[in-house]
Amino acid sequence: MQNDFEVGEFDLEERQALRRVAGLSTELQDVTEVEYRQLRLERVVLVGVWTSGTADDADNSLLELKLLAETAGSQVLDGLIQRRQKPDPGTYIGSGKALELRDVVESTGADTVICDGELSPGQLRQLEEIVKVKVIDRTALILDIFAQHAKSREGKAQVELAQLQYLLPRLRGWGGNLSRQVGGRAAGGVGIGGRGPGETKIELDRRRIRERMAKLRRQISGMSTSRETMRAHRQGREVPAVAIAGYTNAGKSSLLNRITGAGVLVEDALFATLDPTVRKARTPEGRLFTIADTVGFVRHLPTQLVEAFRSTLEEVADADLILHVVDGSHPDPEGQLAAVREVFADIEGALDVPEIVVINKADAAEQEVLDRIARRERNSIVVSARTGAGIDELLELVERELPRLDHEVLMLVPYDRGDLISRAHKEGEVISVEHGGDGTVLHARVLPSLFHELERVGKPVERVG
Structure with missing residues (x-):
């Protein structure tokens, strides 16, 4: 147990060491000269479009x-909100507000603008041309955070797949390269007989990305097999499964640690957990169940991530009970x-799983808010x-709330079948155990599979009294 905590603490220190280096800023006047742009978020200005809801809703969205942005390692300098019926199809915020944004960028010395929404390739390009610095949207920001926090091979592959799905329609090259052909002199000057229509540079990049995506999908499919095997084994043994799900930074990993002592990394940051953790736990009556910590959700979670993490999110749909934190x-x-329930709707079967709403951080919340949520959510704590x-x-x-142990047994079990007694302790609810001359008298509530096995090898005992 101690080792688990030490690993988690080292992991946290390692993450905190990966911070932005001051003084590295983008010097480009024309960002279209960059063909492959990596996200180096430093000094940023935020901008959002308020289309519906209250002013508080708009402020909360920009606060999130x-x-x-801070989780990604950037320093937020300013934030702007534009009230519109819908985002401008050309520049997202409208040409006038875009000019105001350029003035803010120049006055603050920002090198990046982050938009609170998913922008089309055209919107990104036009806004960059006006503000003269790099522009990214909410989706790219979340993908970048996931890329920083993914640790397992499967997690890294899932994030890369989501990033490539996002990048594919947004590829663009240098101004002249968009029409440059890989043929003729561009193909090494082979001259007559060596020329051909070839591929444009951007078409070649797209083909390579599609090939990489296909390879990643095959890898993810192969890596998810082991989890499916373990899940099938747990279901075969009929051990109930509980999934902890909820909004990012709601305290899911802290809850898992409190219930199981798992020593999972806990950090006051968004998306600290990407790789699902499954641990064993017991109810007050001693009944065994598994509990899984899953990736946190967020408003407008990119569809690319939902698709890429589908195998991970199936932990929620396959559970017998969801703790919605x-x-x-x-x-x-x-x-x-x-x-969170919007994301559940995208996972087949997730909305059919029984749910307990766990209202966490009671020590920091106002009692009025806790009472309000408890009144609204019938099954909550x-x-x-x-x-x-x-x-x-x-x-x-x-x-x-877990599936009931609806088979009660009072059975004499031979001593050579001590494995069944052990299973009753692990998977069921043991009421009493008495050792006699012929075997062990077991009184317990068990699941159907164990009940049938006990019936096959044991002898019923009449109740006394």
């Missing part, structure tokens, strides 16, 4: 974008709940993963 101290907890308040009550609620 600020947290995302929400941050009670957040300015808009109801918005968090709605955003208030806890604090940090202090441990409400955890015992949560485990009792989990006990009631």
